[in-house]
Amino acid sequence: MSLKLGALTKSIWVYHLCTGGSCNNCDIEILDLLTPRFDVERFGIVLVGSIRHADAILVTGSLNLKAVERVKRVYEQAPKPCVVIAVGACACGQGIFANGPYTPNPVDSLLPVDLYIPGCPPKPEAMILGIVKLIAKLKGKGRE
Amino acid sequence: MLKNLFNFLVFPGFLFTATLGLVASWIDRKVTARVQWRVGPPWYQPFIDMVKLSIKEITIPKNSSKIMFLISPLLGLSAVILASTFIWLANIELGATGFTGDIIVVLYLLTLPAIALILGASSTGNPLASVGVSREIKLILAYELPFIIILCVPIIKSSGLLRLQDLIQYQTVNGAILSNLSGLLAFLVAIFCMQAKLGLVPFDAGEAETEIMAGTYIEYSGILLAILKLTKFMMMVALPLFLITVFWAGFSIWKYVVLLVIIVLIRNTNPRVRIDQAVRFFWGKMTALALIAVFLAILGK
Numbered sequence: 259m260s261l262k263l264g265a266l267t268k269s270i271w272v273y274h275l276c277t278g279g280s281c282n283n284c285d286i287e288i289l290d291l292l293t294p295r296f297d298v299e300r301f302g303i304v305l306v307g308s309i310r311h312a313d314a315i316l317v318t319g320s321l322n323l324k325a326v327e328r329v330k331r332v333y334e335q336a337p338k339p340c341v342v343i344a345v346g347a348c349a350c351g352q353g354i355f356a357n358g359p360y361t362p363n364p365v366d367s368l369l370p371v372d373l374y375i376p377g378c379p380p381k382p383e384a385m386i387l388g389i390v391k392l393i394a395k396l397k398g399k400g401r402e
Numbered sequence: 403m404l405k406n407l408f409n410f411l412v413f414p415g416f417l418f419t420a421t422l423g424l425v426a427s428w429i430d431r432k433v434t435a436r437v438q439w440r441v442g443p444p445w446y447q448p449f450i451d452m453v454k455l456s457i458k459e460i461t462i463p464k465n466s467s468k469i470m471f472l473i474s475p476l477l478g479l480s481a482v483i484l485a486s487t488f489i490w491l492a493n494i495e496l497g498a499t500g501f502t503g504d505i506i507v508v509l510y511l512l513t514l515p516a517i518a519l520i521l522g523a524s525s526t527g528n529p530l531a532s533v534g535v536s537r538e539i540k541l542i543l544a545y546e547l548p549f550i551i552i553l554c555v556p557i558i559k560s561s562g563l564l565r566l567q568d569l570i571q572y573q574t575v576n577g578a579i580l581s582n583l584s585g586l587l588a589f590l591v592a593i594f595c596m597q598a599k600l601g602l603v604p605f606d607a608g609e610a611e612t613e614i615m616a617g618t619y620i621e622y623s624g625i626l627l628a629i630l631k632l633t634k635f636m637m638m639v640a641l642p643l644f645l646i647t648v649f650w651a652g653f654s655i656w657k658y659v660v661l662l663v664i665i666v667l668i669r670n671t672n673p674r675v676r677i678d679q680a681v682r683f684f685w686g687k688m689t690a691l692a693l694i695a696v697f698l699a700i701l702g703k
Contacts, residue, residue, distance in 0.1 A: 265454040269447065294439040299431070302447050307615035310461060310623040313454070337459040337623040 266313065266339065267393045269302040273312030275332055277349070277365075280319025283379040284346035288316060290382045298386065314341045317371075320348035320355040321363050333369050341392065342369045345385065347378040414490030416483045423635030424448040426662055430638070433666045448635070455628035463621050465527035474522030475622070475629040481514030482633050486640040492566035493643070493653040503564045508644060509553065512599065515633050516542055522630075523618035534617025537677045538601075538608035544684035545598040545605075551692040552588040552595075556648050558699040559585065566647055573651035580649045584698035589649045591692050593661075596641045597668055598680070601634065604672040605680050638662070 276285055291298045292305065306312055309332055321329060333342070344365050347353035355361040365371060372395075375388040409415055427448045435442025462468055485508050491499045520538050523531040556579045557564065560572045579585035598605035609617040622630055642661040646653055675683065 261453065262457055265450050265457065269450045269454045297435070297440040297442075299435060299443050300441050302443055302450060307611040308620040310621055311616065311619070311627060313458075335461065337461055339458070 263397060267396055269313070270389075271304055271306045271311055271313045272316055273306055273309050273314070273332075273336070274316050275318070275329065277317060277319040277321050277325040277329055280346070280348055284318040284349075287379040287382060288318070288345065288385070291385060296382050296386065298389075303389070309335045310337060312336050312340060314343055315369075316343050316345050317349045317365050317369065318345045320352055320358070320361045321365050321368065322360050323362070326363055326368065329365075329368060341372040341396075343373045343375065343388070343392070344371045345375045346380060347376055350374045350376045353378065409491065410483060410487055414494065415487040419483065419486040419490070419636050419639050420632055423632065423637075423639045424452065426638045427635045429662060430666050430669075433663065434670055437667075437670045452628050452632065455631070456625045458624040460624035460626055461621075463526050463528065466621070467525040467527075470521055470525035471621075472626070474518045474525070475626050475633070477521070478515035478518030478633045479629050479636075481511045481518065482636045482640055485511035485514075486636060486643070489566065489640060489643050489647055490653075492570060493647060495567075498567065500565050500567050505553070505557075505564055505566055505569070505648070508566070509550070512637070512641065512644065513542070513546065515637060516599070516601075518633075519618050519630065522622070523620075526621035528621050530614045531618055531620050533614050534608045534610075534620070538618055540677050540681055541598055541601075541605060541608060544681040545595045545688075548591050548684055548688040548692040549595040549599075551689065552591045552695060553648065555579065555584050555588040555695050555699045558696065569648060570652040578649065578651040580651075582699075583703045584695045585649055587691055587695035587698065589645070591688050591695065592645050592649065593664060593668075594688060595684075596645060596661075597665060598684070599641055600637055600665065602665065602669045604668070604675045606674055607677045607680060610674060638665075 274285065274288060276282070290296060291303075309315075315333065315336060317329070319325075333340075344350050348355060349365045352358075352361060352364050373388055373392045375385055377384055380388075411417065425445070425448075428443065428445050431447070432442040432445075462471060488500065488504055488508050488511070492504075516538060520535050520542075523538075524535045556569055559579050559582065560569060563569050563572055573579060580589050601609060609619055614620075619627065619630060639658075642658055642665070643653060645661065646657050650657055
């Protein structure tokens, strides 16, 4: 257990999935995590280009009708075990698009979201705190 | 027989070179981070990455040619193990090893990982992978020409020695080939060819993360991706070692570190070039330099 879980939580490769219906501010804040000020590569977290390499999917933006099919397919292509993280108000609870006619599906109606990071956009510190909590939760799950 | 197996699998073949390669990849990441004013990952990060990749799920794409998809990473890995075993043995073995012409065999073996990557990526049926494959093929055509030409320089200087161990002995007696003008020019060309062979920036058009999403690696996951990455890291040991053997009078740790730092600094101070620029660079300037080096070597400079 411990070796597997330790390896999985110490080397998280992140695939960044923008569902299209967002203002891209969350995406910019995510990229902040890689800058010298925060530098999450210290903990083995890197951004990858291909979904096949991913351990975590960061979903940003509100899910519109066109994106539903694609998001589903991307999740199915990810190699398991894989966690889903919803970043920002739109991805967590649809934000200002809650009553929109073209965005009827919240992200968590489609994907098994493991972690919600609210905020518009969330600060990088909030994202780091969220990931710390997620790792603690995964490790707690492993102990049972 | 048992000794050969030990040489191939443990020392100085697979286990030893793989460990060194993972450490080299950590040095690469750490120096990159320091250049960018970051802290960078801890030293055990590449090992954790390998363990993690080996417990992830493998997905075989529906449209792929399955046997090719599964076999080609192993093909590349075995080629690089064999090449590094040859080169290490020439450097550290006290008795006679190798055979006449093993420099040519090693040259072929060092090309095989790229070919295996091309075979594997083109068997996936992914359009982005095929873009990566087409770039990788052009890159191979580009860098192999000057690389083969400059390998004539040490052979001409040593009046026709084709064995790695003989070359090292020649250099310990007569001074490194690098100390001549022709050798220096050839070594300069060799460094750029090495950068392209390793698929690092500025010649990483085949796996450009930002435009074709890891290109040739795109469909690989799990342990197959781990093998591909390991092959790349082992090439990071085998290629500098080959250059040191041929041009720089045999291995020592500081020579390797110098070459590794040069690789990392080139990688961090250059943007990615387009594939046509890369081909023009290698077939133009580099081939011209390589030919000049060969003529100087013939003249005895």
